[in-house]
Amino acid sequence: xxxxxxxxxxxxxxxxxxxxxxxxxxxxxxxxxxxxxxxxxxxxxxxxxxxxxxxxxxxxxxxxxxxxxxxxxxxxxxxxxxxxxxxxxxxxxxxxxxxxxxxxxxxxxxxxxxxxxxxxxxxxxxxxxxxxxxxxxxxxxxxxxxxxxxxxxxxxxxxxxxxxxxxxxxxxxxxxxxxxxxxxxxxxxxxxxxxxxxxxxxxxxxxxxxxxxxxxxxxxxxxxxxxxxxxxxxxxxxxxxxxxxxxxxxxxxxxxxxxxxxxxxxxxxxxxxxxxxxxxxxxxxxxxxxxxxxxxxxxxxxxxxxxxxxxxxxxxxxxxxxxxxxxxxxxxxxxxxxxxxxxxxxxxxxxxxxxxxxxxxxxxxxxxxxxxxxxxxxxxxxxxxxxxxxxxxxxxxxxxxxxxxxxxxxxxxxxxxxxxxxxxx
Amino acid sequence: xxxxxxxxxxxxxxxxxxxxxxxxxxxxxxxxxxxxxxxxxxxxxxxxxxxxxxxxxxxxxxxxxxxxxxxxxxxxxxxxxxxxxxxxxxxxxxxxxxxxxxxxxxxxxxxxxxxxxxxxxxxxxxxxxxxxxxxxxxxxxxxxxxxxxxxxxxxxxxxxxxxxxxxxxxxxxxxxxxxxxxxxxxxxxxxxxxxxxxxxxxxxxxxxxxxxxxxxxxxxxxxxxxxxxxxxxxxxxxxxxxxxxxxxxxxxxxxxxxxxxxxxxxxxxxxxxxxxxxxxxxxxxxxxxxxxxxxxxxxxxxxxxxxxxxxxxxxxxxxxxxxxxxxxxxxxxxxxxxxxxxxxxxxxxxxxxxxxxxxxxxxxxxxxxxxxxxxxxxxxxxxxxxxxxxxxxxxxxxxxxxxxxxxxxxxxxxxxxxxxxxxxx
Numbered sequence: 001x002x003x004x005x006x007x008x009x010x011x012x013x014x015x016x017x018x019x020x021x022x023x024x025x026x027x028x029x030x031x032x033x034x035x036x037x038x039x040x041x042x043x044x045x046x047x048x049x050x051x052x053x054x055x056x057x058x059x060x061x062x063x064x065x066x067x068x069x070x071x072x073x074x075x076x077x078x079x080x081x082x083x084x085x086x087x088x089x090x091x092x093x094x095x096x097x098x099x100x101x102x103x104x105x106x107x108x109x110x111x112x113x114x115x116x117x118x119x120x121x122x123x124x125x126x127x128x129x130x131x132x133x134x135x136x137x138x139x140x141x142x143x144x145x146x147x148x149x150x151x152x153x154x155x156x157x158x159x160x161x162x163x164x165x166x167x168x169x170x171x172x173x174x175x176x177x178x179x180x181x182x183x184x185x186x187x188x189x190x191x192x193x194x195x196x197x198x199x200x201x202x203x204x205x206x207x208x209x210x211x212x213x214x215x216x217x218x219x220x221x222x223x224x225x226x227x228x229x230x231x232x233x234x235x236x237x238x239x240x241x242x243x244x245x246x247x248x249x250x251x252x253x254x255x256x257x258x259x260x261x262x263x264x265x266x267x268x269x270x271x272x273x274x275x276x277x278x279x280x281x282x283x284x285x286x287x288x289x290x291x292x293x294x295x296x297x298x299x300x301x302x303x304x305x306x307x308x309x310x311x312x313x314x315x316x317x318x319x320x321x322x323x324x325x326x327x328x329x330x331x332x333x334x335x336x337x338x339x340x341x342x343x344x345x346x347x348x349x350x351x352x353x354x355x356x357x358x359x360x361x362x363x364x365x366x367x368x369x370x371x372x373x374x375x376x377x378x379x380x381x382x383x384x385x386x387x388x389x390x391x392x393x394x395x396x397x398x399x400x401x402x403x404x405x406x407x408x409x410x411x412x413x414x415x416x417x418x419x420x421x422x423x424x425x
Numbered sequence: 426x427x428x429x430x431x432x433x434x435x436x437x438x439x440x441x442x443x444x445x446x447x448x449x450x451x452x453x454x455x456x457x458x459x460x461x462x463x464x465x466x467x468x469x470x471x472x473x474x475x476x477x478x479x480x481x482x483x484x485x486x487x488x489x490x491x492x493x494x495x496x497x498x499x500x501x502x503x504x505x506x507x508x509x510x511x512x513x514x515x516x517x518x519x520x521x522x523x524x525x526x527x528x529x530x531x532x533x534x535x536x537x538x539x540x541x542x543x544x545x546x547x548x549x550x551x552x553x554x555x556x557x558x559x560x561x562x563x564x565x566x567x568x569x570x571x572x573x574x575x576x577x578x579x580x581x582x583x584x585x586x587x588x589x590x591x592x593x594x595x596x597x598x599x600x601x602x603x604x605x606x607x608x609x610x611x612x613x614x615x616x617x618x619x620x621x622x623x624x625x626x627x628x629x630x631x632x633x634x635x636x637x638x639x640x641x642x643x644x645x646x647x648x649x650x651x652x653x654x655x656x657x658x659x660x661x662x663x664x665x666x667x668x669x670x671x672x673x674x675x676x677x678x679x680x681x682x683x684x685x686x687x688x689x690x691x692x693x694x695x696x697x698x699x700x701x702x703x704x705x706x707x708x709x710x711x712x713x714x715x716x717x718x719x720x721x722x723x724x725x726x727x728x729x730x731x732x733x734x735x736x737x738x739x740x741x742x743x744x745x746x747x748x749x750x751x752x753x754x755x756x757x758x759x760x761x762x763x764x765x766x767x768x769x770x771x772x773x774x775x776x777x778x779x780x781x782x783x784x785x786x787x788x789x790x791x792x793x794x795x796x797x798x799x800x801x802x803x804x805x806x807x808x809x810x811x812x813x814x815x816x817x818x819x820x821x822x823x824x825x826x827x828x829x830x831x832x833x834x835x836x837x838x839x840x841x842x843x844x845x846x847x848x849x850x
Binding site: 001002003004028030031032034035036037038039041042045062063064065066067068069070071086088090092093094096098100107111112114115120124126131133135137147148355 | 426427428429453455456457459460461462463464466467470487488489490491492493494495496511513515517518519521523525532536537539540545549551556558560562572573780
C-alpha cells in the first residue's frame with residue numbers, strides 16, 4: 001500500500017490530528033496548511049463525504065459542482081473582492097483576474113438567477129462537496145484549518161421567511177444525523193448572525209485543538225460562542241443543570257441565514273402569485289469534510305493512535321497474518337475470511353508482510369486505528385478459529401470462529417440513508 | 426430539478442459540446458474556459474469517473490488525492506516553474522508563491538520518495554481523479570479544453586525498464602476497456618515521446634471539434650499524430666487496407682514514458698538486491714474526465730440533442746407523464762414502474778410537470794438525451810401498459826407492459842468491473 005506508518009511525526013507539526021494522521025499514513029504535507037491524501041486518507045474522506053451526501057439528499061439537496069476559478073465581477077458586486085478575508089486572487093494570461101473559490105455565493109446566486117423566475121421554482125436547495133481555498137495567515141492546526149480543504153456547502157432559496165425557517169430546522173435535523181453517524185458530539189451553538197439575522201448556528205466539537213470558545217450548559221440546553229454569549233461561565237443553568245462551562249471547541253459545521261443580502265446584490269427575484277417581483281430569501285449551510293476528519297482524529301484516539309468510528313474507518317477489519325511458514329491451509333483460512341466478509345460488505349485491510357515482526361504489525365494496526373482487528377496465525381491452521389479484538393479493547397484477544405467474528409462486526413454497522421428513488425425535473 | 430433546458434445556446438459558445446450541454450441543462454459557463462456542473466452534468470461526470478476508477482483499480486492503481494496548491498521549490502527543481510506552458514501562479518499573504526496544479530509530477534515524486542527505498546517497494550502505481558488548472562490562451566472548445574477541468578492522472582514507478590514496459594501495455598489494455606465502456610472509438614496513436622522515449626501514445630477520438638490531426642489506417646493497424654507521422658495521407662497501407670486517412674481528432678487520454686526525468690530531479694532511487702542505488706523508472710498516464718464528457722457529446726448526438734451511451738447517461742430512463750387529470754390509477758402505475766426499476770438499479774428521471782405541453786416534454790427528453798424513454802399517459806390507466814422508445818429510435822412508440830420495458834433496458838447494461846476484494850498493506 002502507498003503510504004507507510006512512521007514512529008515520529010515531523011517536529012514542525014504541532015497539531016495532534018496532523019501528527020496522528022501523518023504517522024498512520026493517511027496524509028502528508030505539501031506546503032504549510034496543504035495536505036496530500038494517501039490511500040488510507042482518501043477512504044476516510046470519501047466515507048465522511050458519502051454520509052454528508054446522503055443526508056443532504058434526504059432533505060432535497062441537489063448535488064452540483066461549482067468552479068474554483070470565479071468571476072471577479074461577481075465578487076465586486078457583493079463588495080467582497082477587496083473585503084473577503086483570505087481570498088486568493090489569480091491573474092490569467094488573458095489579463096483577467098479570478099477569485100480562487102473560498103466560498104460559492106458569488107457563483108451559485110448568478111447561476112440560480114438563470115433558473116428562478118416564479119414562485120413555482122421555489123424552494124430550491126443545491127449543494128456541492130468541493131475543494132476550497134483560503135489564504136490563511138496561520139495554518140498550524142493540521143487539517144482543522146488549511147489553505148486548501150474539502151467542504152460541503154449547501155445553499156437554499158425560498159419565497160418566504162416562514163419557508164426559509166422551516167427549512168433551516170430541517171437542516172438542523174440533518175446535521176444532527178450527520179454528526180451522530182460520525183460518532184461526534186457536535187453541540188448546536190448560537191453564533192453571530194451578520195446583517196440579516198440576530199443569530200446563526202455553529203456545530204462545535206469540544207477539543208483543546210479548537211480555535212473557538214463556547215459557553216455551554218452540561219445538560220445540553222444552552223450553548224453559545226463565547227464571543228457573543230449573553231451569559232458567563234459559572235452562572236447557574238436556568239433548568240437546574242448546574243454552572244455553565246467554558247471550553248475550547250472546533251466548528252465542524254454552520255448554518256447561516258443570508259436573508260436577501262446576495263439576492264439583492266445579483267437582483268435575484270421571483271414573481272409571486274400576484275405577479276409581483278419579490279426578492280429571494282437565502283440560507284447557506286457548511287460542513288468541513290476534511291476538518292471533520294481532523295476533528296475525529298483529535299477526539300477519538302489513545303496513546304497508541306487513532307480509533308476510527310465504524311462509519312468512517314478506512315477499512316472495517318485490520319487482518320494481521322502471523323505465519324512462520326507459508327501454508328496452503330493458512331491461505332485457505334484467509335480466503336474463507338475474505339469471502340465471508342465480502343458477502344457482508346465488510347472491507348478488510350490485510351497485513352501479510354513477511355519481513356515484519358508481529359510487534360510491529362500490532363503497532364501499525366493500533367496506529368492506523370481500524371476498529372476491528374483479526375489475527376490469523378500459523379498455530380491454528382486446522383480449524384476455522386481466528387483471534388479477534390476491537391481496537392478500543394485493551395484486554396485479551398478472543399479466539400472465535402470466522403463466522404462469529406464477522407457477525408459481531410456486521411452488527412455494529414450503522415444503517416445507511418436510503419438514496420432517493422428518482423428525482424423530478 | 427436545478428437546471429433548465431433552453432432552446433438556444435449563448436451566441437458566444439461556438440463548440441458543439443458546450444452548446445448541447447448548456448441547452449440540455451448539464452453545464453453553465455462561469456468564465457471563459459470554466460464551467461459549473463448542474464445536477465445532470467455531475468451525474469455524467471461521476472459515471473465516467475467511476476468507470477475510469479474501476480479500470481485503474483483493476484491494474485493495481487491506488488487512489489490518492491493530491492493538492493492543487495503546490496510547492497514552488499519542487500517546480501524549480503524540475504525546471505518547470507518558468508517553462509511550463511499555462512502554469513497558474515499564486516501569491517500568498519505569507520509571501521510564498523504556489524503553483525496551482527496543472528499536473529502532479531512535482532507532488533507525487535517527492536511523496537513517493539518518502540515511501541520508496543528498496544526494490545521491494547516497487548512496482549507501485551497511484552492515481553487520482555482531481556481538478557486541474559491551466560491558464561490556456563484560447564478556450565473556445567467548451568469542456569474539451571478548459572482552464573479548470575477534471576482529470577485522472579496515474580503515475581507508475583518501476584525498478585526496471587522491462588517492468589515499466591510490461592505495465593505500459595497493461596495500461597493500454599485498461600484504457601481500451603475504459604473507452605469501450607464509454608462507447609467511444611479512441612484510436613491508439615503514436616505521439617512524440619519527449620527526452621526519454623521515442624514515442625508516447627495518445628488516444629484520439631475523430632471529430633471535427635478536435636484540435637489535433639492524425640494520419641491513420643482505416644483498417645486500424647496504424648495511427649500517428651500528424652506532427653510526427655513518418656508517412657503521409659494517401660499512402661497505401663502496408664497491410665492492404667487502402668490509403669491512409671487524415672482527420673481532426675481530440676486527445677482523450679495519453680500514456681507517457683517518463684524514464685528517470687523526474688526521479689533524477691528529486692533523487693528518487695531504490696536499493697536493488699545487491700544494495701546498489703538505482704534510479705526509479707516512471708510512467709504517467711492521463712485521461713481527461715470532463716473532456717471525455719465533451720467528446721461523447723460531440724460524437725453522440727443528432728439534430729435534437731445528445732444521445733448518451735447507457736454507461737454514462739445521467740439517468741437510465743426518461744419518464745414522461747402525460748395526464749389530463751391527476752388520477753390515483755396514474756400514480757399507481759408510476760409507482761409500479763419505479764418499484765420495478767429500483768429492483769434492477771435502473772435510475773428514472775420523471776417529468777411530471779403539469780403546466781408543460783407534451784411537445785415540450787418530448788423536446789426536452791430528446792435534448793437531454795437519456796437513452797430510454799417511457800410515456801405513462803392518462804389513456805391507459807387501467808392496465809400495466811406504457812409506451813417505450815429508445816432515444817436513438819426515430820420510429821414509432823411501442824406499447825408494452827412495464828416489466829417488458831424494464832427487462833429490455835436492464836439487458837443493455839454493461840457489466841461493471843468488480844471492485845478489489847481487499848487491499849494489501
